Amino acid sequence: MRAVVLPRYGGPERLALAEVETPRPAPGEVLIRVEAVGVSAGDVLVMRGEPHLVRLAFGLRRPRQPVIGRDVAGEVAAVGEGVTGFAVGDAVFAESEQGGWAEYAVVPEQYVAARPRSIDAVHAATVPVSAVTALQGLRLAGLDAGQHVLVNGASGGVGGFVVQLAKAMGAEVTGVCRGWKADHVRALGADHVIDHTRDDFTAHEGRYDVVFDLVADHPLGRTRRALKRGGTLVLSSGRGGRNLGPMGRIAAASVVSPFVPQRLRPLAAKRDGDDLAELARRIDAGEVRPVVDEVFPLERAADAARRFEAGDVRGKLVLAVR
Structure with missing residues (x-):
């Protein structure tokens, strides 16, 4: 699969599009065919490896997980043993631990929710984090x-x-x-x-x-x-x-x-599928409207990171994977 990889900490120039192995869902996990993924402050912090405290969690010299990204939206491609809440083809959004800037991502079932019916994957990808x-x-x-x-x-x-x-x-x-x-x-x-x-x-x-x-x-x-x-x-x-x-x-x-x-x-926000489900209900009820500032193709992830760091964004930036 195609993925944006970060072999070493640094600026957007470190990001590169590469072919990597498609992950397989372990028991209790959902494999998501990613259609869109949001760009968040945490992604840029991991990219830079700053503050240095970040490296204690993600790797001291280089990222242990070279594919960053957490806000994913797409459809279920496969489920691991024991998954009961989702089936292949379901439209979902989720917060992954990392690995979202790719064509496929695996996420534990408890951090996945049905996508709001009233919005597309690009807008859904602004929501999780x-x-x-x-x-x-x-x-x-x-x-x-x-x-x-x-x-x-x-x-x-x-x-x-x-x-x-x-x-x-x-x-x-x-x-x-x-x-x-x-x-x-x-x-x-x-x-x-x-x-x-x-x-x-x-x-x-x-x-x-x-x-x-x-x-x-x-x-x-x-x-x-x-x-x-x-x-x-x-x-x-x-x-x-x-x-x-x-x-x-x-x-x-x-x-x-x-x-x-x-x-x-x-505030130390935590991944929570129930909160995603509540937000989906609020979005479908018209209480919340996700705002997309700009959409970049996956191969322009470095440009998206530069735009984010420039600080002139209203709402969210999104990478369109498909």
């Missing part, structure tokens, strides 16, 4: 209808889903983004938009019940000031040094949280 992260983060925040949520990084893959899911849950939503992306964030349902090049949301002291921070562009103490007393700061992704990346900020939040009047909640 980003929308599951958004859903689990809002759950972690304990969001209630009528509360005011600020989303820092509202125009990106995760942020766009946070905006839509929070609105579906009855919240008032403020999105933070660059000014030229404001119309996009409003179209997702945001009630208010802050252009971070003109206005500092941390100056709006005590305004928000929940801050969902996907950027980490302010010190933790300043970000916390935007919260009401008893409010919740959800920390997901963001910037950091070459060694620890966002984990340094997350560790600091865990230490500080017991001593401040707000809740600081680091």
Whole structure:
């Protein structure tokens, strides 16, 4: 099968299209004939091998799994022994551990769900990592209808889903983004938009019940000031040094949280097929609309990675495999 391989950590120039062996499903696994795969921040972190903490999980000198990619959508090509929830030909989407930037990927059954009926594979491939992260983060925040949520990084893959899911849950939503992306964030349902090049949301002291921070562009103490007393700061992704990346900020939040009047909640999203099934229902009900910025053929995966790193994406980038 064709796959995008990463023989060594580095920039997009390290990515190459190659012929590799088609995987076989082990017991409890589903082999997916991939039609489209999303491009996520985690893919680029693994590609770069930075922060260096990433290498503890994926390989110190080179990736143990040379095919990266997690957001897959396609149809079931085969099932392993013991799989009962899916059959050959079923339209599905899933979050793989890695191995998604390829024509076939194997995923444990519990991380696979039936694809939303109302969208195609390209749009379905935007959902697994980003929308599951958004859903689990809002759950972690304990969001209630009528509360005011600020989303820092509202125009990106995760942020766009946070905006839509929070609105579906009855919240008032403020999105933070660059000014030229404001119309996009409003179209997702945001009630208010802050252009971070003109206005500092941390100056709006005590305004928000929940801050969902996907950027980490302010010190933790300043970000916390935007919260009401008893409010919740959800920390997901963001910037950091070459060694620890966002984990340094997350560790600091865990230490500080017991001593401040707000809740600081680091988010470590987990693969979950039940969450994918819930998101499929919400998409088919019209509550959530996946947004595709640009589609690249598989052989242009390096161009997709460059575009992602340029930071001018609204929604998600997708690789079309077939």
